[in-house]
Each structure stands twice: as C-alpha cells, then as structure tokens.
Amino acid sequence: MALLTPLWQYSLDFLKSHLGETCFPAFVQACEQGFQDQVDQVLAAVQARPHLGFIFVSGPTSSGKTSFTSQLCQKLEGIGKKAKLISLDDYYYPGELSYDDVGHPDLESVGTLELSLLHEHLQQLADGQTVILPSYDFVERKRSYQPDRAISLEPDTIILAEGLHGLSSQVLADFALESYLGIFIMPYAQFIHGQQMLSPRDLRKLRRCARDVVHRGSNALATLDYWPAIQREEENSIQAYLERADIYINSALAYELTVVAPAAYRALQDALAQYRAASLPASDLVKPGLYYADLESAVQEALRLSAVCELLPAMDASFVPPGSILHEFI
Numbered sequence: 001m002a003l004l005t006p007l008w009q010y011s012l013d014f015l016k017s018h019l020g021e022t023c024f025p026a027f028v029q030a031c032e033q034g035f036q037d038q039v040d041q042v043l044a045a046v047q048a049r050p051h052l053g054f055i056f057v058s059g060p061t062s063s064g065k066t067s068f069t070s071q072l073c074q075k076l077e078g079i080g081k082k083a084k085l086i087s088l089d090d091y092y093y094p095g096e097l098s099y100d101d102v103g104h105p106d107l108e109s110v111g112t113l114e115l116s117l118l119h120e121h122l123q124q125l126a127d128g129q130t131v132i133l134p135s136y137d138f139v140e141r142k143r144s145y146q147p148d149r150a151i152s153l154e155p156d157t158i159i160l161a162e163g164l165h166g167l168s169s170q171v172l173a174d175f176a177l178e179s180y181l182g183i184f185i186m187p188y189a190q191f192i193h194g195q196q197m198l199s200p201r202d203l204r205k206l207r208r209c210a211r212d213v214v215h216r217g218s219n220a221l222a223t224l225d226y227w228p229a230i231q232r233e234e235e236n237s238i239q240a241y242l243e244r245a246d247i248y249i250n251s252a253l254a255y256e257l258t259v260v261a262p263a264a265y266r267a268l269q270d271a272l273a274q275y276r277a278a279s280l281p282a283s284d285l286v287k288p289g290l291y292y293a294d295l296e297s298a299v300q301e302a303l304r305l306s307a308v309c310e311l312l313p314a315m316d317a318s319f320v321p322p323g324s325i326l327h328e329f330i
Contacts, residue, residue: 010191019315042247046081055072057072057160058168058241060186060230062205063185063187063204066087066328068185081158085159090143099286104286115171122161132146172244184244187200193308205305218284218285220302221299259314268306
C-alpha cells in the first residue's frame with residue numbers, strides 16, 4: 001500500500017524568500033528535481049521487477065497524471081524499456097451523457113468507461129496479441145480506430161494505463177497483484193498564512209481553472225460550478241485507489257503557487273468580470289438548456305480563491321522548464 005507523504009506546507013514568507021533573479025531559478029530547479037527524484041523511485045521499482053508488463057496510474061483530476069505518465073514513458077525508454085501508453089479516457093462509452101439531479105453530466109464515474117472493451121484489450125495484450133487502441137472524440141462523443149495506434153506487449157515492453165480509475169478494482173479485475181505496478185499521483189500540500197488558505201484540493205482547483213481556460217476554451221466559473229460532481233466521485237473512490245497503489249507520487253511543486261495560481265487568478269477575474277457584466281457564457285458542463293447548476297456558489301468560491309491568490313507573488317511562466325508537469329495547466 002502506498003503511503004501519503006507528510007502534508008507539505010508553504011507559507012508566504014517561504015515563497016518570498018525564494019524570489020529574485022538568482023534565487024528563483026534555483027528554487028524552480030530544486031522543486032523540479034524533487035519531482036524527478038520521485039519518478040526515479042518508480043524506475044527503481046521497475047528495474048527490481050524485470051518481467052513487469054503493466055503499470056496502472058491513478059489520481060484525481062488536475063494531479064498531473066498525463067504529464068507524469070508521459071515523463072515516465074521517456075525515462076523507461078532510457079533504461080531500455082519500450083513504453084506504450086493507454087489512456088482510459090479513450091474507453092468512454094460513446095453516445096449520450098447521463099446527468100445528476102442538478103444537471104451535471106457524469107464524466108467521472110467508473111461506469112462511464114466501457115470496461116468490457118478495456119479488459120478485452122488488456123487480456124489480448126497479456127496474451128501477446130496486437131491491439132489497435134481506440135481514440136475518443138469528446139466533442140462528438142465517438143470512438144475511432146487508426147492503424148497507427150496498434151501496440152503489443154513485446155519483450156522489454158511495459159504498458160502504462162492511466163486515468164482517474166486506473167486503480168479501480170473493476171479495471172484490475174483480471175490482474176494478479178504481482179503482475180502490475182500501481183501508482184497513485186496527487187498534489188498533497190497546503191498554503192498557510194496564519195491559517196490554512198489553500199488545501200490540496202484547492203491547489204487542484206487552481207490548476208484546473210487555469211487549464212480549462214487555456215486548453216478547453218471554458219471559463220473558471222464553469223469549472224467551479226462542476227467541481228461538486230468531481231468531488232463526489234473522488235470521495236467515493238480515491239481512498240481505495242490510494243490503498244491499492246504500490247507507490248505514491250506527490251505532484252505538488254512549491255513554485256507553482258507563483259505561476260499556476262496567478263494564471264488561475266486571471267481566469268477567475270475574467271469570469272467574475274463577465275458575471276458582473278451579465279455576459280458570462282453558459283457552462284458547457286451542465287445539461288443542455290441549463291445555464292449553471294449553482295452559479296452563486298461558484299461565484300463565492302471564485303471570490304474566496306481570488307482573495308488568496310492576491311496574496312501570492314506572481315512570476316513569469318517562462319521560468320517553467322520544458323517537460324515540467326505544470327505545462328499541463330498553463
């Protein structure tokens with residue numbers, strides 16, 4: 001079972017002590033090296049199991065799963081392994097969405113995945129067969145297959161399957177414990193300023209607010225309005241996934257509070273300005289025909305997060321080095 005590291009704590013004085021032309025680049029490098037050290041621990045675990053064929057990666061939204069798994073693929077190839085990636089998101093059921101009683105679409109539960117198809121593909125790979133992986137279009141809600149997506153479990157090949165439910169008992173149903181390595185990734189840190197100002201969940205909210213604007217063309221209030229649906233599923237499943245993992249990766253990077261948080265702050269302020277001007281676009285994360293599920297609660301949460309972000313020093317995103325998991329969010 002993976003164990004959480006002690007909750008990392010960052011204070012305003014701590015952040016300010018690392019600013020400056022000389023200090024800040026060294027601070028960024030130290031934070032990134034700390035993350036790479038954790039990736040290296042995974043490599044050591046893989047090398048200790050030379051016949052390992054599968055790695056399953058799980059973690060809640062905005063934990064850096066995609067970037068971490070991509071980095072791990074590259075590092076595995078550096079030790080002579082052929083790494084092939086499976087995204088569980090490509091196994092979403094095609095067709096119409098279901099909605100909860102306030103109009104949130106179900107994009108989070110394990111039931112949204114066609115597990116029978118995933119199991120079929122994983123078993124075929126374990127049996128030495130070649131599988132053409134699906135690609136999922138979230139706009140059209142359709143699945144397609146392209147010949148260049150063919151993979152197989154050749155000698156010295158490791159299949160990495162990543163997704164929120166990567167360590168679900170339903171996903172792992174056909175695998176013996178010794179046949180795979182389970183990894184759980186999540187930022188586990190807080191910002192304190194006299195009291196806790198940002199929790200680990202808040203860090204992920206800021207990451208996602210920034211990401212959804214840049215990579216989804218959405219707005220921060222839509223993200224916060226949808227968050228209760230995210231949180232409900234996390235409360236149902238995350239503890240079990242953590243307990244099922246072999247290795248825990250803490251993806252918090254202290255300097256992100258000076259880069260990601262300001263990006264999230266801009267997204268929050270833009271959305272609040274639109275709200276005040278009565279020009280806020282309808283959320284794309286509610287049932288068609290609805291405006292928002294609970295806009296006033298989202299606004300209050302945006303105001304709370306904005307007030308904390310105003311305390312934080314802001315640094316230019318150019319300090320984020322190539323390959324950092326933070327590029328997933330900025």
